[in-house]
Amino acid sequence: xGILKGYRVLDCSIAMAGPFxxxxxxxxxxxxxxxEPVTGEWQRHVAAGGATGNKINVSFLSMNRNKRxxxxxxxxxxxxxxFLRLVADADVFIHNYRPGVPKxxxxxxxxxxxVNPRLIYVSMSGYGEDGPHAMRPGQDLLLQAMSGAMLSxxxxxxxxxxxGQYLVDAVTAYTAFEGALAALLHRERTGxxxxxxxxxxxxxxxxxMQELSVFTVGGKPQTRSNEPHAHVYIRSPYxxxxxxxxxxxxxxxxxxxxxxxLDEPRFADMDAETDGWDxxxxxxxxxxxxxxxxxxxxxxxxxxxxxVWAGPVYxxxxxxxxxxxxxxxxxxxxxxxxxxxVKTPGFPIRFSKTPSSVTRGAPLTGEHTREVLEELGMADGxxxxxxxxxxISCGDDQ
Numbered sequence: 001x002g003i004l005k006g007y008r009v010l011d012c013s014i015a016m017a018g019p020f021x022x023x024x025x026x027x028x029x030x031x032x033x034x035x036e037p038v039t040g041e042w043q044r045h046v047a048a049g050g051a052t053g054n055k056i057n058v059s060f061l062s063m064n065r066n067k068r069x070x071x072x073x074x075x076x077x078x079x080x081x082x083f084l085r086l087v088a089d090a091d092v093f094i095h096n097y098r099p100g101v102p103k104x105x106x107x108x109x110x111x112x113x114x115v116n117p118r119l120i121y122v123s124m125s126g127y128g129e130d131g132p133h134a135m136r137p138g139q140d141l142l143l144q145a146m147s148g149a150m151l152s153x154x155x156x157x158x159x160x161x162x163x164g165q166y167l168v169d170a171v172t173a174y175t176a177f178e179g180a181l182a183a184l185l186h187r188e189r190t191g192x193x194x195x196x197x198x199x200x201x202x203x204x205x206x207x208x209m210q211e212l213s214v215f216t217v218g219g220k221p222q223t224r225s226n227e228p229h230a231h232v233y234i235r236s237p238y239x240x241x242x243x244x245x246x247x248x249x250x251x252x253x254x255x256x257x258x259x260x261x262l263d264e265p266r267f268a269d270m271d272a273e274t275d276g277w278d279x280x281x282x283x284x285x286x287x288x289x290x291x292x293x294x295x296x297x298x299x300x301x302x303x304x305x306x307x308v309w310a311g312p313v314y315x316x317x318x319x320x321x322x323x324x325x326x327x328x329x330x331x332x333x334x335x336x337x338x339x340x341x342v343k344t345p346g347f348p349i350r351f352s353k354t355p356s357s358v359t360r361g362a363p364l365t366g367e368h369t370r371e372v373l374e375e376l377g378m379a380d381g382x383x384x385x386x387x388x389x390x391x392i393s394c395g396d397d398q
Contacts, residue, residue: 002029003354007091007184010035010083011067012107014042016140016166017200018096018124019063020173025092025180026066027347027356033372034067035074035083038393040365055338056362062344064362070373071366071393074105079391083107085376087115092180096124099134109195118193120183122176125199138200143168147204148222152211152232153239156224172203227284235276236283240313241291247313248296250287252276254308261299261306262290336361366395 004025009032011022019034019041026032034041043060051058070086073079087093093112095102102108102123109121123129126138136142141162144150150160179196187193205212214220214233222232230239230249238252252272259267266286270276276283291299296312303310312318319325320343332346339361347356369392373383386392 001354002027002357003351005029007031008033008086008089009092009094009180010086010090012093012095012097013124014096016043016059016063016169017172017176018094019043020170021122021124021176021180022094023063023065023067024173024177024347027358029354029357030092032067033086033368034064034069034363035086036069036071036365038071038073038366038390040071044365053339055364056336061336061339061342061362065344065358066360067363068360068368068372069363069366069395070369071395072369073391074107076389076391078386078389080106082373082376082386082392084112084115086372087112087119090116090119091184092120092122094122094124094176094180096138098138099125099129113193113195116193118187118191120180120187120193120196122180122183122196122198124172124176125197127201128199129197133201140166140168140200143200143204146201147208148212149204149208151222151224153228153230154224155228156226168200168204171207172198172200175203225281225284227281227288229280229284235272236280237276237287239284241288243291243296243299244294246296248291248299249311249313250291250303251309253303253310257306257308258287261302261308262287264290332358334358334361338364364395366393369394 007025007030009022009025009030011019011032012035013019013022022032022034041060043063044057046059047053047057048059053061072082074083093107095107097105109123112119112121125134126143127133127136144162144167145160147168150162154161176196176198179198183194183196211233215222220233224232225236227236228239229236235252237250237258240247240249253261255267255270255272255275259265264286270279270283300310300312314322320331325331330345330348331343333341333343336342342361346358349356370380370383373386373392383392383394387394387396
């Protein structure tokens with residue numbers, strides 16, 4: 001049995017952060033009903049990387065497993081009534097509308113908590129529910145840029161490099177997931193529902209707990225160097241280096257061990273805690289000259305023997321094929337009725353008695369509308385009439 005079996009989640013979110021958070025709840029057994037417009041959620045129509053799929057693009061597929069789709073028009077009076085009937089028995093409601101939109105739609109916390117005082121209402125935004133930046137677009141790259149993190153790596157004077165994944169969206173999703181679980185625990189103890197507010201700016205800022213404390217408490221400024229160090233607050237050498245056939249990552253080694261591995265006596269006469277900072281560019285450049293002369297495998301073997309922390313720089317194929325990934329069961333595989341065999345990252349937490357599972361792939365638009373409304377006690381004729389009026393879509397033509 002899933003750890004959240006018996007809980008119902010209403011997912012009114014779009015794009016990545018909200019749907020990812022709701023999917024995590026579904027992975028643990030919650031009944032997640034994706035409430036989407038009759039034309040389908042926005043990300044159904046936006047294919048990252050051009051991976052369009054058959055009937056469901058890969059972006060949507062990756063964020064919406066373990067959900068049922070109820071396609072309903074919340075601006076339609078009858079559609080709104082149906083939604084509120086679902087709210088009455090729901091446990092969690094998740095949205096990532098812009099501030100002000102829930103009130104206009106009549107799905108704000110005050111309204112829904114009157115319908116269901118036990119409801120856990122998770123509101124996700126870009127910068128906060130109010131304040132000077134509240135109406136700015138909450139887009140991942142823009143939040144990465146604002147977070148300060150980009151200026152902790154790379155060369156002085158060069159444009160900062162963003163993360164190679166949708167970092168802020170993912171961190172915000174996990175923050176909302178944790179918030180929902182904590183609020184459910186509180187409700188189990190007290191019977192009280194509550195409002196849970198999560199925003200992308202705070203999520204990515206608090207992720208940098210150590211770095212920002214070094215700045216605010218330690219008074220150390222962010223100072224990028226001429227060489228491409230991986231972090232402004234760690235001594236050299238620290239970063240990625242080119243080898244004769246690829247790249248490797250090297251992490252703040254002991255200088256005597258580094259001298260042994262590189263066969264470079266100059267490091268034996270240096271002090272890591274002084275020269276590693278005062279001669280940061282010189283050290284980085286010297287290491288780079290040596291590493292360019294041999295293969296990645298050769299250097300990794302030498303570093304392992306010398307007790308130097310180093311590792312390969314993977315591409316996605318390397319990662320997927322790695323034996324530790326296979327051992328951990330990091331990816332899940334299942335068959336989807338329209339998209340075929342799916343292999344995708346699974347749920348990262350192991351529970352000895354309540355493991356996560358994939359019970360269904362991402363749904364087609366409105367695929368479960370009829371099923372969900374039948375659970376409300378509605379007859380086929382009543383559902384057909386609502387579909388004819390445009391209040392809902394049952395996905396019958398897909």
